[in-house]
Amino acid sequence: MFFSDSLSPDLILSQLPGCDCVGVCVDPRRCACLSRSGEVNYHGESAVLRQSTMAPPHRPVYECNSCCSCNPDCCPNRLVQHHMEDVGAIRRVEAGCKGLGACAARPIGCGEFVCVYRGVYISPDEASGICASQAEAVGHVYVLVVREYAGEAGEMVFETVVDGAGDGLDALPLSSLINHSCDPNLTVIPVRVDSLLPVLALFARRGIWEGEEVCYDYGEGRGSGLSGKRCLCGSVMCRGFLPRHE
Structure with a gap:
């Protein structure tokens, strides 16, 4: 991943404390990283998330890191x-009237x-200008x-912004081609x-069959209003317009 010059070096270089586990981490009562997460994050050695992926807010996920004493392999x-x-x-x-998109290359299980x-991590202050430039250039x-929100009042405690076209519109990573849906199969x-x-990781909200288009809700968990651009997701839950980038 890459970082905009506008981001604070202190934030980029911040280091979370590690755990002192020996071997592998399976017990939130003993592992500091799992304790921060609130519970075990994944099902055994599988690539499946334990928490429900159906609706935000999701609990935080803290993986073990370079300061941990557990076995990284x-x-x-x-x-x-x-x-x-x-x-x-x-x-x-090819996603029809939506242009390019991404689909499942194999069956994907729920929570996988x-x-x-x-992309490039940018500051929230940069986001609106970059959004406007991209919308004007390529629509x-x-x-x-x-x-991310915390507390009974739902106070925003952290905001992460990643520009998926940070390396240029002619060099888009595959993740940037994933389209919006008002009834998404990813979160x-x-x-x-x-x-x-944080790393912004996409997990399956439900089982996805091979060849099915993968989508996430561009406004999930943000309380976003709607833009003036028509939504083409085709879902029975379609809100009519794409979420507003704000």
Whole structure:
């Protein structure tokens, strides 16, 4: 992953404390990383998330990191960090009136890790200008905004923004081709490893058959209003317009 110059070096270089487990991490009462997560994150050694992926807010996911004493080769709490470049579960597809998209390259199980949203981390202050530039240039926005909330009042405590077209509109990563749906089969989970800046990982909300288009809700968990751009997801739950980038 890459970072905009506008991001604070202190944030980029922040280091989460590690655990002192020996071997593998399976007990939230003993593992500091699992304790921060609230429970075990994944089912055994599989790529399946334990928490429900059906509706936000999702609980935070903290994987073990470079400061941990557990075995990095076999600890089951290191799923996403070992698959940062892995897009084998999806492939590029022509998505009709939506243009390009991505579909499942194989059957994907409910809760299964699919891919990381790749791009350049930018500051929230940069987001609106970049969104406007992309919308004007190509009629689409590749900026993913994820806000995390805490407490009974639902106060926003962290905002992560990744520009999926940060390397240029002619070099889009496969994750940037994933379209919006008002009834999506993917969800975005912030996963923290070493830094306070989370990896934005996409997991399956339900079982997905091979060849089915994969989509997530561009406004999930953000309380976004609607833009003036028509939504083409075709779902019976379609809201009519795409979420507004704000």
